[in-house]
Amino acid sequence: MRTSKWVVMAYAIIVLIGVFAALPSAMPPSVLDKMPSWFRHQVTLGLDLQGGSHLVLEVDANALKADRLRSLLDDARGALRKERIPVQSARVAGDAVVISIDDDAQRTQALDILKKLATPVATGFGAGVADIDVASTDKQIKLTLTEAGIRDRVDAAIQQSLEIVRQRVDQVGVAEPTIQRVGSDRILVQLPGLQDPTRLRQLLGSTAKMEFHMVANVQPGEPLPPGVTMLPDAKTQQQYPIEDRVALSGERLTDARAGFDQRTQEPIVSFRFDSVGARQFAEITQANVGRPFAIVLDGKVLSAPTIREPITGGSGQISGSFTVEDTTVLSALLRAGALPAPLTVIEERTVGPDLGGDVIRMGLYTGIAGFVAVVIFMVALYGSWGMIANFGLLLHLILTIGVLAIMGATLTLPGIAGIILGIGFGVDANILINERIREESKKGLSAFAALDHGFKRAFSTIVDANVTSLIVTALLFMFGSGPIRGFAITMIIGTCLSMFTAVAIVKVIMTEVVRRRKMKTIKIEPLVHFFPEKTSISFMNARFLGIGVSILLSLASIGLFFKPGLNYGIDFKGGIQVEITTSQPADLASLRTTLSGLDLGEVALQRIGGDNDVLIRVQRQEGGEQAQTAAVTKVKDAVQKLDPTVKFDRVDVVGPKVSGELAHSGVMAVVFAALAMLVYIWWRFEWNFALGAIATLILDTTKMVGFFALVGLDFNLTAIAALLTIIGYSVNDKVVVYDRMRENLRLFKKMPLRQVIDMSINQVFARCIYTSVAILLSMLPMAIWGGSAVENFSIPMVFGVVIATSSSIFIAAPILLLLGDWWTKHHPQRVESKTVPAKS
Numbered sequence: 039m040r041t042s043k044w045v046v047m048a049y050a051i052i053v054l055i056g057v058f059a060a061l062p063s064a065m066p067p068s069v070l071d072k073m074p075s076w077f078r079h080q081v082t083l084g085l086d087l088q089g090g091s092h093l094v095l096e097v098d099a100n101a102l103k104a105d106r107l108r109s110l111l112d113d114a115r116g117a118l119r120k121e122r123i124p125v126q127s128a129r130v131a132g133d134a135v136v137i138s139i140d141d142d143a144q145r146t147q148a149l150d151i152l153k154k155l156a157t158p159v160a161t162g163f164g165a166g167v168a169d170i171d172v173a174s175t176d177k178q179i180k181l182t183l184t185e186a187g188i189r190d191r192v193d194a195a196i197q198q199s200l201e202i203v204r205q206r207v208d209q210v211g212v213a214e215p216t217i218q219r220v221g222s223d224r225i226l227v228q229l230p231g232l233q234d235p236t237r238l239r240q241l242l243g244s245t246a247k248m249e250f251h252m253v254a255n256v257q258p259g260e261p262l263p264p265g266v267t268m269l270p271d272a273k274t275q276q277q278y279p280i281e282d283r284v285a286l287s288g289e290r291l292t293d294a295r296a297g298f299d300q301r302t303q304e305p306i307v308s309f310r311f312d313s314v315g316a317r318q319f320a321e322i323t324q325a326n327v328g329r330p331f332a333i334v335l336d337g338k339v340l341s342a343p344t345i346r347e348p349i350t351g352g353s354g355q356i357s358g359s360f361t362v363e364d365t366t367v368l369s370a371l372l373r374a375g376a377l378p379a380p381l382t383v384i385e386e387r388t389v390g391p392d393l394g395g396d397v398i399r400m401g402l403y404t405g406i407a408g409f410v411a412v413v414i415f416m417v418a419l420y421g422s423w424g425m426i427a428n429f430g431l432l433l434h435l436i437l438t439i440g441v442l443a444i445m446g447a448t449l450t451l452p453g454i455a456g457i458i459l460g461i462g463f464g465v466d467a468n469i470l471i472n473e474r475i476r477e478e479s480k481k482g483l484s485a486f487a488a489l490d491h492g493f494k495r496a497f498s499t500i501v502d503a504n505v506t507s508l509i510v511t512a513l514l515f516m517f518g519s520g521p522i523r524g525f526a527i528t529m530i531i532g533t534c535l536s537m538f539t540a541v542a543i544v545k546v547i548m549t550e551v552v553r554r555r556k557m558k559t560i561k562i563e564p565l566v567h568f569f570p571e572k573t574s575i576s577f578m579n580a581r582f583l584g585i586g587v588s589i590l591l592s593l594a595s596i597g598l599f600f601k602p603g604l605n606y607g608i609d610f611k612g613g614i615q616v617e618i619t620t621s622q623p624a625d626l627a628s629l630r631t632t633l634s635g636l637d638l639g640e641v642a643l644q645r646i647g648g649d650n651d652v653l654i655r656v657q658r659q660e661g662g663e664q665a666q667t668a669a670v671t672k673v674k675d676a677v678q679k680l681d682p683t684v685k686f687d688r689v690d691v692v693g694p695k696v697s698g699e700l701a702h703s704g705v706m707a708v709v710f711a712a713l714a715m716l717v718y719i720w721w722r723f724e725w726n727f728a729l730g731a732i733a734t735l736i737l738d739t740t741k742m743v744g745f746f747a748l749v750g751l752d753f754n755l756t757a758i759a760a761l762l763t764i765i766g767y768s769v770n771d772k773v774v775v776y777d778r779m780r781e782n783l784r785l786f787k788k789m790p791l792r793q794v795i796d797m798s799i800n801q802v803f804a805r806c807i808y809t810s811v812a813i814l815l816s817m818l819p820m821a822i823w824g825g826s827a828v829e830n831f832s833i834p835m836v837f838g839v840v841i842a843t844s845s846s847i848f849i850a851a852p853i854l855l856l857l858g859d860w861w862t863k864h865h866p867q868r869v870e871s872k873t874v875p876a877k878s
Contacts, residue, residue, distance in 0.1 A: 049542055059440035081442045084450035086389050090230040094385035095242060097195050097223045102379040106191055110181055111135045113155055123148050134182040149174050152181060159190040192223050195378040200225060202377055203242055206370055242381055248288030253330040253342055254279040272338040273359050280332050285322050290315025294373050296365035305365040307356040316352025324348040383667055386691040400825055401454040407819035408458050412465055412812050418566045419808060420472050426547050427468035430539040434464045441531050452525035455831050460532025462813035467540035470496040473805050476562045485557040493545050499777040502722055503770040507533050509714045510766030514759060517707035522755050573800045578792050581852030588849045592737045595744020604747050607754030608690050612658035612697035614670050617688040620681050623649040632680055636672050666693050704758040711762055715769045723776055730854040731772050734845050738768045745837050756830040764838030771806060771846040778802045791858045795851050810843040
């Protein structure tokens, strides 16, 4: 048994590339700065590790649609006026423009003219579709926006908004921002190091649509004539009668700068028009000397100066009780141009740099502690052969970091948890291989034969187990967002690399050791005997007790689900969550009194960590996403009045739309994961194996939900990740047991099913316990010392591993026996013709 030198060379090249890619991430910045630019590909730290702000903006599709209908109405009126076709009425009604024309001949002529307003929109399937539908009914012509037209408008708005947002962020001076499109109508903005995104949030949410209008000559108390609307002053809320007709559009602006008035030293914004705008501005000012004109931004009057003399230079200035910061933001808005539609902040998450630094240290410490514990455990189990497995685990860790660096992935705290858990799962493959080799050696096989048979027999089990993990992590990636996707990516990479390191690299090393030492036989003996070499426990004698206790616990868990119920986190309920650190021990009574006076509904306070650390929860506000944004500003201002030196460690704001989507996607991920694994087990084994696994999975899942309700942990996206991971591990564990049963059913065709199941469980009993202990050792440090940032993942994982392991032994197998006995009783003729109920 010898691996081809070309295969070994390919393995060596892969390992070298992975190690080389991982090196920059381990180097200090002072050393890395001296390296060439092509070598500096590091794993990027997420905002929860380095601090910063995360904003999700959504294009207001309704505003975009309304704007399109208004412009369509103007275009239709203009086209009919040009052809001198009289119109009885023209108005916007719902999602359409309705034009009434009594004369049949003129209406037919108008229909042909209005159809020319339609623009073909590419759909990706060849022929384009019109953006509006023009139809005539009775004495009316209706111009309706089509779905393709609306989608095209939203897509164009997103593309334009992306560029404008990027310009606005750049002009404010945030270093290395991430700005990208998410979905069909959203933009993700990540700003490393920015602790207070309030000003930037206003900057990004403002459309910055500036226009110049004449102020109508209407005295206070007089009725408004047609074409005049009252608009408020941006600062004082004073009302101005403004003519609806736009005298000059802000699109003609070429530059805007913050500065100071040379006479009064007040902060102002100076602006300049292009050549066409300068000519139009000169004509307007010449024709209206002595009249006031209004500079209007997003429906509010910035200033309304009186025209003293014609302005022919193509420039002007805006003043009006501005602060320096106001003029900086306003000039940035005007330089970047107007957004095609308002952007609403539907999700905001901010992490302070101090908290991020603490999280990095704790993640590293708990990760190292978990890895060291697993290394010691593997040596205790397999001695020097365990060191080979540990080398495979270390290589697995290095290659994971290398792949993340090559991908340009962002590492978050859940991502670190995924790497640690991946190490625990990687141990599973090594334990399977070593246990199989040990079994083959005890049968009297030679060293090479034991290696060959051990790896071959373990391979199918490893593949089946890893596929179930990949199903879960793929669904997490599909339905998750942000850090949860980071966790899924690290788990997918870790699962695939464990196959490479355990099955390929470890096999080459073990084969080379046997060849160089000229070993006749392999003896894999533990340094510490945790279990007797052979057990003969009659597990099926307690099958009714095991199933009964499990059902009882699941029923109790369902009861806990209804009362006291799950403590739904901000991800699913929406609302505001703020973590603060006060300069003195926090006075919760005064803090509660102050926040209760803000009229924000239910406000909950909770100490976290020390006496100075407080978690503030505010219920979801009525009024949509804008109300959430206004509420968080109120909370922060109120807290700062009590303690001016307070530090905001973390701020999470989730609007009702996002929370509803997250809840829906979380439920769908759990349901699809269960169905996908049911189908896979049915395909790989048989219907009774699949039903046994899914029944046990339901019992395991209900217990996990009951655990969350009992201990009161936040049930959020991280909790969903923990739940799905436990589902994957639960099925993974059962696949190992099922695989041995399938093998024994082929070998012992005459043996009763009950004896086959007992024998199979005894054969894999040690492996199940060892794997569970290894995963527990990898997760325990994070569960104990990881802190509130990961407790929703690590603590349930510890509980879930215990539940999954016990259910594999005491519940899944008895259910399989009951199904087998039922099938034998009702279909005896089929059992005689098909003894082995398993597919190869």
